[in-house]
Amino acid sequence: MSVHSLKAPFRAPFKTPFKANAVVPAKNGEKTSSFSTPRTCKKQTCIPAKRNKGYKKYNGEDEDDESSENESEYNSGEESEGDSASDSDGKHPRKKTKLNVKRTPFAEVSSRNHNSSARNNNSSPSVLRNPKIALKSQFKPPTFINKPSNNQSNNNANSNLDEDLSRRLTLGMRRKVFVGTKALHDPNNEKSLVLYYPSDNEGEKKEPIVPIKKKERTLAEILGVVIPKSxxxxxxxxxxxxxxKLRPHQVEGxxxxxxxTxxxxxxxxxxxxxxxxxxLGKTLQCIALLWTLLRQSSLPNKGTIEKAIIACPSSLVRNWANELTKWLGNRIKPLAIDHKGTKEKFLKDLRQFVNAQGRMIMNPVLIISYETLRTNISELNNCQxxxxxxxxxxxxxxSExxxxxxxxxxxxxxxxxxxxxPIQNDLSEYFSLxxxxNPGLLGTESEFRRNYENPILxxxxxDASDRERETSDQKLAELWSFKLTGFDVVPVKYEHVVFCRLSKFQLSLYNLFLTSPAIQRLLRGVGSQPLKAITILKKLCNHPDLLDLPDDxxxxxxxxxxxxxxxxxxxxxxxxxxxxxxxxxxMLAKIKQETDDxxxxIxxxxxTLDLFxxxxxxxxxxxxRLDGSMNIQKRQKLxxxxxxxSGPEFIFLLSSKAGGCGINxxxxxxxxxFDPDWNPAADQQALARIWRDGQKKECFIYRFIATGSIEEKIFQRQSHKQSLSSCVVDEDEHVERHFSLESLKQLFQFNPNTICDTHDTFKCKKCEHGIQTVPSKVMNYGDSSSWDHFTGNDDLARIxxxxxxxxxxxxxxxxxFQYNSENGKK
Known part of the structure; x- marks a missing residue:
């Protein structure tokens, strides 16, 4: 059976070209063709043929020269064994060729002992293209180029073409990541708030904050992305x-x-x-600081910090999380520990926060209560x-x-x-904060007392001498020089201290109590219970029904x-x-009938809330009503x-101990x-519940004080502490010295005939017979003597x-006393 008698073209069983006339041994040891009769040949084998190194590129034209014939014919069976062996490793060099080459018919297979090959010139449409030629063509991935529009000039077209060629997508290749070296946001916008200018600190030393040492490779190193150092x-x-969203006072904050920081x-x-x-929006200011430090620094494409913790009372954990979502949306995912899940879930989230590094940090902000942080401090000890x-x-x-x-x-x-x-009772608390x-900035606590607290007090x-006052002013100036305590400009409000006379029933009970044997023993320093006596008088100033009469x-x-x-x-x-x-x-009746306020x-x-x-x-x-008996989850709904x-309730009863902090x-x-506290900070927290960011109406705040009673003594003690706070925190050197420490010990003295015992101690230069004749130029919030003063008679009509x-x-x-924040100075 000869090859010329085949009706169908021969189809290669492999993708690689092979030798069609490979020689196999015969019985008598003589060489025979692989296409011999079945009786004289063994099982046929296919051997990959060596690719000719000197082939030419097909250009679609008919070529009958010798080189073209050598390209299309099969190699002779007399090829050396070295050539065959060298081709068996499959490493065939490929050269570029066009895909639209002219199809070439199969070459005729040479017969036995035929050393030369000839091309079969009889072409047929049913003949397939040569697989040897097909494999020479290299696959070329498509490119996508945006063609320039017709109305563009040639120069523009060429420039656009070059730009597109540099950005074209190719299969199997990873695009390069181009890292910018500019600021994250435009500093030239007229509404931009720029916190750092590069020209400010060109020769500044680097911050002595040790960066986190990362043992593992970063994501950029794994992906092979090289971020240029600059x-x-x-x-x-x-x-x-x-x-x-920031207001002018918040911008300064x-x-x-x-x-x-x-x-x-x-x-x-x-x-x-x-x-x-x-x-006044401390939360928004802190969120602006937090987001800026997480995303930016003086170096491009680098944040100042990686993680942050917000510690707060348990009732404010969810409020902080809501505020972050309100202002930043889905740009940040805080981890709020509010104990809604199981303990295992809480520990898992906390450890994930601790162990995450670099780009693996999914929750960069941890919001946690003071108590939870204290009990789980072991989990955070090794976290930067x-x-x-x-x-x-x-x-x-x-500090203890x-x-x-x-x-x-x-x-x-x-x-x-x-x-x-920041100052609630004394300067030692301010030192602790x-x-x-800033640990160690003011020395040890004993050094602070010796150098600052004692001279200032x-x-x-x-009763201080001129020399003691001069020394005090010098020490205050040293504290001011640190400039590490800040505050904002206050918006408009009216705050009043209203002195109310006791009723006849209250007067008779008050005098009876002060003349009782128990109080007489107390004033002599003989065995007594001063706290119980103070509590009875404070309740009596509110209403006699608060006492258990006649037992008390x-x-x-x-x-x-x-x-x-x-x-x-x-x-x-x-x-x-x-x-x-x-x-x-x-007041309640007038508000209900004449206003929508x-x-x-409190x-x-x-x-007293029961009485209300x-x-x-x-x-x-x-x-x-909100007091300590209500759980945290229900408070926010209330x-x-x-x-x-549109709610029908116009009165909110609030306990200063339970809801004095953070409630808006x-x-x-x-x-x-309705009643003062010994700690002025507790009262200040309570008074700030309505005068907050988002308030649209004028605010009117009242502190009720029973005239001439123990409540006035408490208020005077508060004034002394607030005066001290104004000197140290607010840097006000014009605060008057009204009270000696000895005068504040007279708690159980009662003056029923005075219109205001506190005003009597002021020695006020603005008032004549209690009536103000000189207007207040600047009101200091911590010094009520600088406020406007009104008697309870016709003078009160001017309020x-x-x-x-x-x-x-x-x-x-x-x-x-009336404080107007428009004329006020904190």
Whole structure:
């Protein structure tokens, strides 16, 4: 059977070309063709043929020269064994060729002992293309090029073409990642908030913050992306999304925070205290700082920090998470530990936060309560933290507390304390806060007392000598030089201290108690219970129904009014038995009838809240109540319900101990603090519930004080502490020295004939016979002597508040201090 008798063309069984005339041994040892008869040949074998190194590229033309014939024919069976062996490794060099070559028919297979080959010139449409030629052509991936438009010039077309060619996509190749060297946001925009200018600190030393050592390769190293190193500094610009929401006073606050946490204020100090008024948007300012440090630094494409922790009271954990989502959306995913899940889930999330590094950090911000952080500090001991924010930071006022020691053990250098009241009682608490933010900046605690606290306190006393006052001013100037405590400009509000006379029933009980044998023994220093006596007097100033008469006060039966009933007090409230309650009753009625305002009533005692609740039920007023008995999950729902303008409740009863911190009650624009606390910080927190960011109405805030009573002594002690805070924190050197420490010990002295015992101690130069004749130029919030003063007679008609104008000449309100924030200075 000859090859010429084949009707169908021969099809190669392999993709690679093979030798069709391979020689196989015969029986007698002579060579025969692979296409011999079956009786004289063994099993056929296919051997890959060697590719000719000298072939030419096909160009689609008919070529009959010798080189073309050599390209198309099969190799002879007399090829050397070395050539065959060299081809068996499959490494055939491929050269570029065009895909549109002319099809070439199969060459005829040579017969036995035929050393030369000839081309079969008989072409047929059914003949397939030569597989040897097909494999010579290399696959060329397609390219996608945007063709220039017809109306463009040739130069533009060529430039666009070159640009597209440099960016074209190719299969099997990874695109290069181009890393920019510019600022993340445009610093030249007129609305941009630039926190760092490269020209400011060209020769500045690098911050002594040790970077995190990474043992594993970074993602850029794994992908082979080389980020060019550059010493060029870039601008640090606050994200425009946040800049558009910042008010002018908040812009200054963000700048202050950034300068302190980057060590620009004091060399080696990276912490600060944000001591602005409550409700002015400290949260938004801190979010702007946090987001900026996470995303940007003076070096391009690099953040200043990688992780941050926000420590706050448990009731504010969810509020912080909501605020981050509100301002940043899905740009950041905080990890909020609010104990909604299981303990295993909480520990898993916490360990994931600790172990994540570099681009594997999915939750860069951890929001956790002080108590949870203290009990799980072992999980965070080895974690490098870039920034620590401590909300309601006055919890760190005691350097010996467990919370202070726990947070101080964290590996974090940048620390920010948020507190509207950095000085609550004395300068030692201020030292604890500043020493936590910047350890060792003011020396040890004993050195601080010797160098600052004792000289300042001696100079602030009313009986201090001129030399002691001069020394005190010098020490205050040294504290001011650090500039690590900042605050914001305050918006508009009216705050009043309303002095109310006691009712006849209260007066008789008060005098009876002061003349009782128990108080007489107390004043002589003989075995007594001073705290119990103080508590009885404070409750009596609110309302006699708060006392357990006659057990709390022996002989009180003789003081009962004719219409007073012990059984009736459990169901009804008689406002006429209390001076402060009479003023409150008239104000609630006027607000309900003539305005659409809402009001918050705050007290230190839940018993007083019970009294308010009875009054609301008797008058059929809509109200809501929040105290320590309500769990955290229900509190926010109650607050949202009250802040709804269409809600029927216009009174919110609030315990200063349970809800004095962090709750936003902007649905109301009036607030009454019914009784004072020994700690002025507690009162300041309570007074700030309505005067917050987002409030749209003028705010009217009232502090009720029983005239001439123990409440005035408490208020005077608060004034002394606030005066000290104004000197140290607010850098006010014009605060008057009104009270000596000895005068504040006279707690149990009662002056029923005065219109205001506090004003009598001022020796006020603006007033004549209690009536102000000289206007107040600048009001200092910590010094009520700089406020406007009004007597309770016709003079009260000049006041700004319509509610207090109604109390003129009624005989209950004896005196009023008014602070106007438009003329005020914190």
């Amino acid at each position: 010493d060029k500094k870039v601008h640090v610009v606050v994200d425009p999304i946040l800049t558009s 963000v700048k202050f925070l950034y300068n302190c 980057t060590g620009k204020v004091v060399e080696g100090a990276y912490g600060c205290i944000m001591a602005d008024e409550m409700g 933290i870039g920034l620590l924010l401590c909300d309601e930071g006055h919890r760190l006022k005691n 507390s467990l919370v202070f020691r726990t947070l101080n053990s964290l590996k974090v250098q940048r620390r920010v304390i948020l507190s509207g009241t 500043l020493n936590f933010a 001696r100079g602030r006393d009313a 006060l022996c002989g009180s039966e003789d003081c009962f009014p004719p219409d007073y009933s012990l059984k009736e007090k459990s169901r009804y409230v008689r406002p006429e038995f209390s001076g402060k309650m009479q003023v409150l009753d008239r 809402k009001i918050v009533l 007290s230190n005692y839940t018993q 609740e009875k009054l609301c039920r008797n008058k059929k007023y809509g109200f809501l 607050v949202d319900r009250f802040n709804n303008p 009650l902007i649905g109301a624009n009036r607030l009454i603090l 700004n508040d319509i509610m207090l104008k109604e109390e003129a000449n009624r005989g209950i309100v004896s005196y009023v």
